[in-house]
Amino acid sequence: MAPVRIFEAARARALSSTRTRPRWKASGGAALQQLRGWSRAHARPVVAMMAVAAVFQGRPKGVDEAAPSPEAALAQALSARGLSCGADDVSWVSRPMGVWEAMTGHARALVRAHVGDEPSDLYLVHAKVSPEGAVLGVGDAWNLTETEGAEESRPIVRGHRAVYMTTADGMFTGLHVLDLDGAAASESPIDLTPLQRAQVALTNLQRTGQTEGVAHEAFSLDPVARDATFAWPADDRVEIHADDRTIAIDPGLRRVLAGDTFVRVMPDEHARPGSVVPWAVDRVRAMPSFGDERMQWVKAIAFTVLDRWHAQFSGGTTAQDVSDELGLAQTSTAAPTFTDPEIGWPPPPMKTGITPVLPGEGQWIALEHDAFITPTASGAAPAFVTSFVRPDPHRQDVRVYVTLWDPRQVALHMEAGTVEPVGASGEHGPGLIPRTPEVMKHLVAGFNGGFQAQHGEFGMQANGIQYLPPKPYAATVTEMRDGSNGFGAWPGPEGGAAAAFPVPDDVIAFRQNLTAMVQNGTFNPWGRSWWGGTPPGWADRIHSTRSAICLTTEGFVGYFYSASISAEDLAQGMLYARCAFGIHLDMNPGHAGFEFYDVVPDGTLKPLARPLQSDWEAEGRVPDMAGYVFRSRRMIRGMWHMLFPRYIQREARDFFYLTARPILPGAPLSTSTEGTGKEAGTTRAAKGDSEPDEGRWRTKGLPQHGFPYAIATTWLRVDGGAKMRVLRADPRMMRPASGHGPQAPTVLSLTAGARGPLSLWWSRSVFAIAASPPTPDATWIVSGAPPSVKTARAELGVQDEDGMLVWVEWPDEGPASNAKNAAEADAWVERMGCSSRMVISGDARAFPGGSLDLAGQPMTGPAPTIGARLVRDHGPDAHPIFESTPIVPFSVWQPLQAKRVRYFYKPSPPSTAASRSPAPAAASADGVEPGSTP
8 A cells, every 4th residue: 555545544544533632530530431432443543644645744755655566666766875786686584564563663684686797696785665555765775795806696585584596707605594583792702801792783673674693503515516506494494405415404503504624614703802992993984975095094003192292202112121021931942952053953043133142032932831821742842932122223123023933843724714714605703712622722822814705805715715806916824735835925917817826726825915924034015004003195104013923034933022112123123133034924913913722631730839810820621612611821921912811712813822742752751560451550660670761752862854854763661571662753754756867865664564454554644454455545564454463463453643653662572571572562562552553474674763772772784675655855845936027016916916706707607597497576575585596
């Protein structure tokens, strides 16, 4: 019914009703009865007239009263605003029921629309709708998907849920489920303070127009499909037909019912909002009436005023200032003691540029006994060192704090946040360090990533999932398949191509930010004039919190932090540390920070022997991982870092985390006096019966040919006094000899055994025991039999946790003793964590370097037949990459980096689209409609 007809009908009902005014009587009950009778006769038409009058009085312009349908009216109004869409793109989510709701509330519609030639997104639109369904006014529209390079299909809407598919480059990338009723902040699965709940609600209101927000679950196709359709035949089942695969998803429970091997599920997880000031800055920046450029002006003015005030009243840096910030009195530290020339770690002290030098300035402090860092391999060099330096003689209050690590001992990883960045098809990251014992037991630190995507859309990939593509010439740190990290400038387009250099197959993760801050011993060789925090044209000497990461000339990696510094001074601090390639990371208070962690099973955290300093230290249970606890501290006490402890929680923004690599030698073996099974536990050391070196790993004097060590040996006594010789070998530090060309030094040779049902294989730095090659490129090493065979003289196993090879051999003492020794050896190999084991028949022996026995003595007697020779490999480290990328002028790299990220060319709809992927009809009154991909 048209609005004019509604008005006339209401007026007619009012005029036809009695005009007699009620006569009020003394009796309150009678008066109330008369009032009720009058209201029944008059209230409804009066309310209807008020509603219609209010609607007409405030009705916005731009709604076509002659539109053929409400959907067409809404689409025309949005198209007039620049959101191109048609009636078929409109799906109603909720509409008012009755006059009162029409007067006081609004309808919601999910609309597929696009701006210009951009890909389509899904918008939640508020509208004023009459009780009969006519569109009276169109309110705000909120972009729920905001994918820069993916095309959203027309959604299927049922009630408050919607499902749709995404395409990019003509490929179908995933199915998404929206819960348009969202979830209140009070229902968040994580603990939030009342203030944080308010922050979440206000963020939701700004992004979606409702405090509950919109829940978004992503089911990414893996692999992507060339052809796909989807249908919603039942409330609890959405079916996807992707190429030759069939996948079923329950949209309510958000789980995969069938075809789970073909999808990657990314649930809508919650992370804590930031501290009030950084959070408020982001909220104001996101206001269309304010925007990012105005926020940059506000920040630049504020930082300039604060910096001038600070420079005027600062008295420089004192030794006490540094001591307080480093927390030396609270942290167990010791000077570096390991000086093996093969290791070359720690490096020489940093250069200093201010005299007199403060105590400890530029000198590395080892953190090998720090109670807040998960211990690395026992017996190796310290993995972390720290120091500080003052880079500016004219601003002696400015200091840069550095934490340096040996990448041969520590691996660098990266993770995408739950909010930042969002991938091409709308997929966001988990924002969580993997909750597996293999990762968490080795976690040693976490720190911030780079700029938000809105400040350059610099590339990001984690765990093989690309969220933002790489930008040409951007400063990049990578994680490689072999565990190494690479630093370099991403290559430019090849041969004049429009697309950036593709991601190499051996790169599983990367993070980019700006151009290199330090390269080839120079600050800013790319001629960049903007390092964040300033608007265009502002001289970039802003002193603010800044952070950076670099690869040093020696191949070590460092994190740099200062609470108040310019980009140039930060770079100078990096040059003092001999950085070969340095990358500016995030900036501003609350966004930049570094945290150490010690993570252990519950009940095994060693007492600290003093109270925690709550301003920069913390302990607690590991969230989302039962049975594990952590202890954490900030890198320095003076680090103002929001949400501490931050990276042990689920995080909204991308970040880096560090894990200790499994390297040799490892903890000593605990020897036992009797028994051969797992129950044997009384140690000889406890009874004063063990020898000093029994069970302790030896690495010195062995042919390591580099660091980390390739092999380690020890020995154990068996019943009767004989010695079992034990060897551990790291598959990452060796590879089978190729048999042709120049050869690396030999680290281990194994005698040839008779062929058996099992074999030891080496493939891509991994040992495996299997009956057949575990991978097509696997190399055979030696054959054997199951441990149940007791006639052998050697046994080997592969440790489950770190992949090390364990080899145990014992002397020939006759059949009876050999069988007993074999049983004890098998118990030891099992106790060392090897669920995969086998024995070697014959005179099986291992020879370090190919010429020493496991006692470290030169081989005697007839030369044995060698079955396999393993030579030294370099192992995971950090190194330069893309070294051939030239440093090009600003006029070359800046336009390429300034281009918005576009992932695909948007073609015209194919003529067969309707038959393959029919567009859904307009939503019915209950919101149920058939549909499929566009």
